[in-house]
Amino acid sequence: MKRPSYHHGDLANALTAAATQLARQGGPDAVVLREAARQVGVSATAAYRHFTGHGDLIHAVKAHAADQLATSMRTELAKTPAERDPRDEAMRRMRALGLGYVRFALAEPGLFRTAFCRPGSLTPAGQSEPTPDGLEHDLALVPPYQMLVESIDALVTVGLLSAERRPWAETFAWASVHGLSMLLLDGPLRHCPDAEREQIIERVLAGVAAGLISG
Amino acid sequence: MKRPSYHHGDLANALTAAATQLARQGGPDAVVLREAARQVGVSATAAYRHFTGHGDLIHAVKAHAADQLATSMRTELAKTPAERDPRDEAMRRMRALGLGYVRFALAEPGLFRTAFCRPGSLTPAGQSEPTPDGLEHDLALVPPYQMLVESIDALVTVGLLSAERRPWAETFAWASVHGLSMLLLDGPLRHCPDAEREQIIERVLAGVAAGLISG
DNA sequence: TGTACATCAGTGAACGCGCGTTCACTGATGTAC
DNA sequence: TGTACATCAGTGAACGCGCGTTCACTGATGTAC
Numbered sequence: 001m002k003r004p005s006y007h008h009g010d011l012a013n014a015l016t017a018a019a020t021q022l023a024r025q026g027g028p029d030a031v032v033l034r035e036a037a038r039q040v041g042v043s044a045t046a047a048y049r050h051f052t053g054h055g056d057l058i059h060a061v062k063a064h065a066a067d068q069l070a071t072s073m074r075t076e077l078a079k080t081p082a083e084r085d086p087r088d089e090a091m092r093r094m095r096a097l098g099l100g101y102v103r104f105a106l107a108e109p110g111l112f113r114t115a116f117c118r119p120g121s122l123t124p125a126g127q128s129e130p131t132p133d134g135l136e137h138d139l140a141l142v143p144p145y146q147m148l149v150e151s152i153d154a155l156v157t158v159g160l161l162s163a164e165r166r167p168w169a170e171t172f173a174w175a176s177v178h179g180l181s182m183l184l185l186d187g188p189l190r191h192c193p194d195a196e197r198e199q200i201i202e203r204v205l206a207g208v209a210a211g212l213i214s215g
Numbered sequence: 216m217k218r219p220s221y222h223h224g225d226l227a228n229a230l231t232a233a234a235t236q237l238a239r240q241g242g243p244d245a246v247v248l249r250e251a252a253r254q255v256g257v258s259a260t261a262a263y264r265h266f267t268g269h270g271d272l273i274h275a276v277k278a279h280a281a282d283q284l285a286t287s288m289r290t291e292l293a294k295t296p297a298e299r300d301p302r303d304e305a306m307r308r309m310r311a312l313g314l315g316y317v318r319f320a321l322a323e324p325g326l327f328r329t330a331f332c333r334p335g336s337l338t339p340a341g342q343s344e345p346t347p348d349g350l351e352h353d354l355a356l357v358p359p360y361q362m363l364v365e366s367i368d369a370l371v372t373v374g375l376l377s378a379e380r381r382p383w384a385e386t387f388a389w390a391s392v393h394g395l396s397m398l399l400l401d402g403p404l405r406h407c408p409d410a411e412r413e414q415i416i417e418r419v420l421a422g423v424a425a426g427l428i429s430g
Numbered sequence: 431t432g433t434a435c436a437t438c439a440g441t442g443a444a445c446g447c448g449c450g451t452t453c454a455c456t457g458a459t460g461t462a463c
Numbered sequence: 464t465g466t467a468c469a470t471c472a473g474t475g476a477a478c479g480c481g482c483g484t485t486c487a488c489t490g491a492t493g494t495a496c
């Protein structure tokens with residue numbers, strides 16, 4: 001349990017890892033700076049050498065969580081073989097991304113909730129976020145989003161989605177799959193039997209697909 | 216500021232109203248038993264004559280919030296005249312319900328977040344919920360849900376939705392609109408300009424409609 | 431190769447905060463006779 | 464119409480909790496000469 005040296009060597013990463021583990025087990029509220037330091041075996045104050053404060057730490061966790069979400073989406077993509085027909089392939093990709101998203105939410109609810117927890121809702125004072133420019137630096141969510149955008153672009157390329165209906169199509173897809181995840185995790189569907197849950201996921205993914213390519 | 220009598224007369228309702236106001240302004244985390252009592256002008260202990268504890272109070276607030284959500288949906292429904300054609304009318308209703316849902320989320324973010332906050336995530340110990348039977352008593356959400364179900368039934372009646380595609384159609388619609396609300400409120404779309412936001416809402420509602428009736 | 435010194439990365443005690451809840455209590459109300 | 468008494472609906476002090484953050488500090492590291 002004793003560190004070899006007075007200096008840790010990689011404290012920033014160690015704290016982020018510990019905080020991520022806390023988020024995994026207990027969601028955003030469980031990301032507690034003091035506890036992360038405790039688990040790493042370091043005084044709470046030491047964290048302030050590497051993070052400006054609690055908000056900074058949780059931001060690192062969010063980035064980690066978003067990364068893992070993207071990984072889950074890529075994994076689902078790799079689970080099924082590419083289709084011959086470009087249209088089938090484009091649909092297969094859409095479906096896989098959505099499935100990877102929901103699967104991640106179900107497999108890692110704590111991380112999922114943390115990735116999407118309201119910025120500033122956890123600040124100690126409970127006051128408004130002191131974000132300097134008011135801009136979102138949840139840009140960690142860019143990788144998953146980028147995958148979705150490319151996937152929708154492909155729908156246009158293969159002729160399944162008209163240019164006219166292209167605008168905000170990603171947002172529609174994202175909203176549906178995100179909402180599904182929330183309802184399954186914290187909403188009225190949270191104690192749904194597994195079999196029903198699978199049916200629901202199928203139905204929503206089918207609805208998104210139909211909503212995208214029809215009109 | 217002084218009560219006319221030692222007894223309050225309607226403390227339960229007064230506390231619920233104060234707590235709801237707290238939720239309106241600050242979301243679920245702002246629902247603080249002591250603060251509600253303070254605002255009513257009563258000791259914190261008095262609340263325990265009418266609620267078993269903090270969880271009970273927040274449950275009352277959730278019920279209130281769900282009621283107002285249903286009201287918002289009904290209001291939107293009443294905003295446009297009924298259509299002659301039964302199919303148009305069924306679609307009009309679907310759209311109005313979705314719009315009422317999103318509008319409520321945007322107009323009352325604190326109440327909306329409270330209505331859907333995870334049960335047990337606010338318990339003092341931060342531990343698992345001691346819900347006796349494990350069942351959801353968020354059945355307060357039944358009114359909005361019931362309206363949606365009837366609206367989808369109408370789609371079947373007028374022949375816009377096949378019986379085959381009927382199962383879980385409500386869930387698809389709900390998930391999409393709920394996810395949209397979350398993304399607009401706390402997600403990456405939260406600082407979206409008004410004009411874009413309106414376009415997004417239109418696009419999602421159109422996507423849901425298309426996803427429901429096509430296939 | 432040795433040494434003075436700046437800098438870096440930790441420590442530990444302390445502060446203030448406000449919460450939910452419990453306790454023993456007391457003032458007000460209503461009811462039986 | 465009065466009165467004894469049970470019950471109800473409040474009070475106020477206290478407890479324990481654990482957090483984020485600050486402070487003055489000290490041990491370790493590395494660099495210039």
